[in-house]
Amino acid sequence: MKRFIALLGLPAFLLMLPFDAAADTLNQADTAWIMTSTALVLFMCIPGLALFYGGLVRTKNILSILMQCFAITAVVSALWLAFLYSLSFSDGGGMNAWIGGLDKSFLAGVTVDSLSGTIPESVFSMFQLTFAIITPALVIGGFAERVRFSAVMMFTVLWMILAYAPLCHMVWGGGWLAEMGVKDFAGGTVVHINAGVAALVAALMMGPRRGFPTTMMLPHNMTMTFTGAAMLWVGWFGFNGGSAVAANGSAGMAILATHMGAAAGSLAWMAMEWIRHGKPSMLGIVTGMVAGLGTVTPASGFIGPMGGFMIGLIAGVVCYWSVIIIKQKLKIDDSLDVFPVHGVGGIMGTILTGVFAAPALGGLGFDEGITMIQQVGIQTVGAVVTIAWSAVASYIVFKLTDALVGLRVDQQEETEGLDLVFHDERGYNFDSGSR
Numbered sequence: 001m002k003r004f005i006a007l008l009g010l011p012a013f014l015l016m017l018p019f020d021a022a023a024d025t026l027n028q029a030d031t032a033w034i035m036t037s038t039a040l041v042l043f044m045c046i047p048g049l050a051l052f053y054g055g056l057v058r059t060k061n062i063l064s065i066l067m068q069c070f071a072i073t074a075v076v077s078a079l080w081l082a083f084l085y086s087l088s089f090s091d092g093g094g095m096n097a098w099i100g101g102l103d104k105s106f107l108a109g110v111t112v113d114s115l116s117g118t119i120p121e122s123v124f125s126m127f128q129l130t131f132a133i134i135t136p137a138l139v140i141g142g143f144a145e146r147v148r149f150s151a152v153m154m155f156t157v158l159w160m161i162l163a164y165a166p167l168c169h170m171v172w173g174g175g176w177l178a179e180m181g182v183k184d185f186a187g188g189t190v191v192h193i194n195a196g197v198a199a200l201v202a203a204l205m206m207g208p209r210r211g212f213p214t215t216m217m218l219p220h221n222m223t224m225t226f227t228g229a230a231m232l233w234v235g236w237f238g239f240n241g242g243s244a245v246a247a248n249g250s251a252g253m254a255i256l257a258t259h260m261g262a263a264a265g266s267l268a269w270m271a272m273e274w275i276r277h278g279k280p281s282m283l284g285i286v287t288g289m290v291a292g293l294g295t296v297t298p299a300s301g302f303i304g305p306m307g308g309f310m311i312g313l314i315a316g317v318v319c320y321w322s323v324i325i326i327k328q329k330l331k332i333d334d335s336l337d338v339f340p341v342h343g344v345g346g347i348m349g350t351i352l353t354g355v356f357a358a359p360a361l362g363g364l365g366f367d368e369g370i371t372m373i374q375q376v377g378i379q380t381v382g383a384v385v386t387i388a389w390s391a392v393a394s395y396i397v398f399k400l401t402d403a404l405v406g407l408r409v410d411q412q413e414e415t416e417g418l419d420l421v422f423h424d425e426r427g428y429n430f431d432s433g434s435r
């Protein structure tokens with residue numbers, strides 16, 4: 001009997017023995033949440049962003065948008081495997097302040113057992129890949145309906161190397177902006193400012209669509225745009241909540257703040273339209289949602305729900321007027337409003353992180369010894385550096401792309417539509433033979 005009792009106590013004794021580090025640090029709940037978040041963020045790009053953008057262009061160009069989003073997903077994935085993950089997140093040696101090294105090229109060392117914090121490194125790499133995918137996909141809204149498909153592919157390759165990877169490393173990979181103390185929870189600098197500035201550079205370099213601004217270029221399918229917008233709202237919970245890289249209170253608060261930012265952005269934009277035009281529009285309310293989401297993104301993990309709501313309200317108003325200034329006053333044909341929504345939103349959100357992270361406003365506070373004024377200054381430097389880096393890198397990339405394959409279609413191709421010119425397909429075939 002004593003021997004039997006001793007055997008029963010053996011498992012308890014074994015539990016007290018030290019296990020290897022992997023068993024101690026791997027957290028299954030964190031892993032499951034980041035895997036879920038990965039799927040949500042990829043869902044934001046295809047089909048979310050593809051449908052959102054696709055509904056906004058004219059019928060003759062719908063497939064070009066869907067094709068560009070899909071192809072970018074594949075191209076960036078191949079680059080991530082080859083060297084982008086390494087450039088973004090590995091140690092760059094003497095260049096570590098600016099860019100990572102190549103020691104993780106082709107995901108060398110990323111095994112079943114390798115960890116990044118409390119999750120498998122394979123999961124971390126895949127999660128970060130989805131951010132790398134959606135960033136150049138956002139940019140295509142700046143030159144939609146007039147760009148060559150080969151130019152989109154060339155731009156994606158060069159821009160990911162010169163613009164995305166360095167900024168990602170500087171902010172999230174332990175580079176000098178991170179060392180400076182810039183707070184960017186989920187991509188205000190790396191994703192939104194970066195993509196917004198690139199889209200603005202593209203719009204300026206390529207010139208407006210034929211007929212802009214005198215010809216009305218209305219969205220061809222608002223139902224499609226609404227569907228994509230709804231997918232973006234849901235997917236953004238993985239975008240921001242997953243950036244906690246854990247299934248914890250920080251992830252939960254980021255999701256709550258994100259949702260409040262989206263709701264407030266929608267209401268603010270709708271109110272602006274209602275006041276100015278007498279009627280709110282579907283296009284307006286979904287654009288306000290995206291503005292709220294993009295603006296709250298860098299702050300989402302450092303603020304409370306009221307901070308998220310206030311940032312969303314500010315975003316809805318400021319981004320609304322930014323669209324008017326860019327399109328109507330300056331007559332810049334940023335086709336799908338990438339800079340006034342994502343660029344301006346990212347800049348505001350990055351700077352406002354230094355305000356709404358204050359404990360007095362419901363935030364989590366700042367690093368030891370840092371005041372609100374100092375943090376706002378740090379955030380401003382981070383935004384300015386991102387603007388400058390993205391602008392210069394994007395200009396170089398578009399110049400190289402134009403020299404190698406040509407950026408813009410000719411007048412006849414633009415009139416015919418990119419779907420037939422580059423893909424020999426139509427988005428809709430409503431003739432009697434197809435019914």
